[in-house]
Amino acid sequence: MNKSMIDLTPLTRATRWHPAELAFWLLPVAGYFLLQDNLVLLTQIAITALFCLSLDLILGFAGIVSLGHTAFFGIGAYAAGLMAAHGHGDPLLGLLVAGICAGIAGFISSLLVLRGADLTRLMVTLGVAMMLYELANKLTPITGGVDGLQGMEIQPLFGSFAFDMFGKTAYWYAVGVLFVMFVIARRLVHSPFGLSLKGIRQNVGRMPAIGAPVNARLAAVYTLGALYAGIAGALLAQTTQFVALDVLSFNRSAELLLILVLGGSGCLYGALIGTIVFMTAHHFLSDMNPEYWQFWLGLLLVLIVLFARDGVMGGVRRLGALGKGGAKA
């Protein structure tokens, strides 16, 4: 075989969007027109999807396990909340500041997190989030403590789209930010940097031997994941004009992990689809069975981990492979 005969398109395939991807991004548009009464829920889904995307970057692509990812979500939420409560209500400025604050916190904690192996990482991330939770709880004059942060005033988006009581602006704002952040993440994972993260996840011991500075790469992606989470937290604060102490709760970190496993980690759409499935199931199950809905969620999780380890997206891929195999045969 000659080198001129080799097909290099697999390396550039990601630069073009698959029709299924375009179809997927029509969903938010369809959702807006078909589910006008549920815009608040759809906004929550978009925000959680962005949060889940941030975990996917660090866990799915770089293999850093975290049980405290909500630390950055909470920092972002409080940063945006405090800005808006103190007269700086421009939403995009709030996002920017929230992202930077969370990113800085991410960089600092990466120095701790990257020291250990998986179990250490779980404990350190969990510990950092717990400390922040109690800090926010204790600093009542600043954060409002258990009563939550109130008095936020969000200015109109771009100076002209006010956040209305039906949540239309909030919805498009959240979806728009999710889309932009998704496009950035999509470029990132298909870049040389993204490839090196896959290398680190698959064989961390080999990477130094090809000359890759493993810790620098992991610190970079951890910082970026924190920044993404911060922006998601800011979105929540701005669209609800309120920050509850719950943004830093352990529950939120654990639930996020669950969503990512459900959707399929290591795949950007896994984070998005996992969120849609989870939040929708959550909505209907808690409607049907307000007290015991978590039972069904638990069952779903167990079944997924036992029978479809790579989540919904793994199942889709397998179906796709079956389809191709069938077509060949």
Place this chain on the structure above:
Amino acid sequence: MTYALQTTSLVKKFGGFVATSKVSLNVEAGARHALIGPNGAGKTTLINLLTGFLEPTSGEVILNGDKVTHLAQHQRVKRGLARTFQINRLFADLTVLESVVMAVNERLGLGARFWQSVGSHTAAVDEAVELLERLRLLDVAHETTRNLAYGKQRLIEIALALAAKPSVLLLDEPAAGVPTIESRELFETIAGLPREVTILLIEHDMDLVFRFADRISVLVGGAVLTEGTPEVIAHDPKVKEVYLGEAICD
């Protein structure tokens, strides 16, 4: 005489156990140098000290005239010291081409580029393709690593090391686990490497060592027992004793 790789009285202790004892190794530039020794002689520890996986208790590692004793692994790779592993350490779910492109990216300093796609960095891709052609891996370029036969995977090990354009290449039992016919092919590939690349070979198979090497160091009990040309080593009574002793123990 210029040396590509040297150690001066290198010592590594694990608690009270001396794994490497005052090893002074001189590998000439362009040499085909082999490191042999019975099991437990400290070959792996020495490799780990050379590559920076371990830090020595005392002594120095000198690469192309510069002290690199306290440099991290990836920094030594940047300075031209690459290695292969005795047991494959590959990227199971990447394709062969992706793996090699990734390694080339690191050498070209593209590993942190996060905006353009992998495929749009054509210089790296072209170089990876050329490397695959040289190692006769082109026909499996898009195969996932885990689906390949062990012999092919050994070649990827070498491709990943060569992607660093090393001036010194450490081959840790490159033919381990490879069937004889394939291992002959493997050694033809290795023998075909340009002379600018200095090779330090760690190998058990004496036939291969004596055919390939122009210089041999014998490591026993963590220390260099003797060093010389293959003829000298082959007739050295001390070496015979060591290997004979081992044969009897087996």
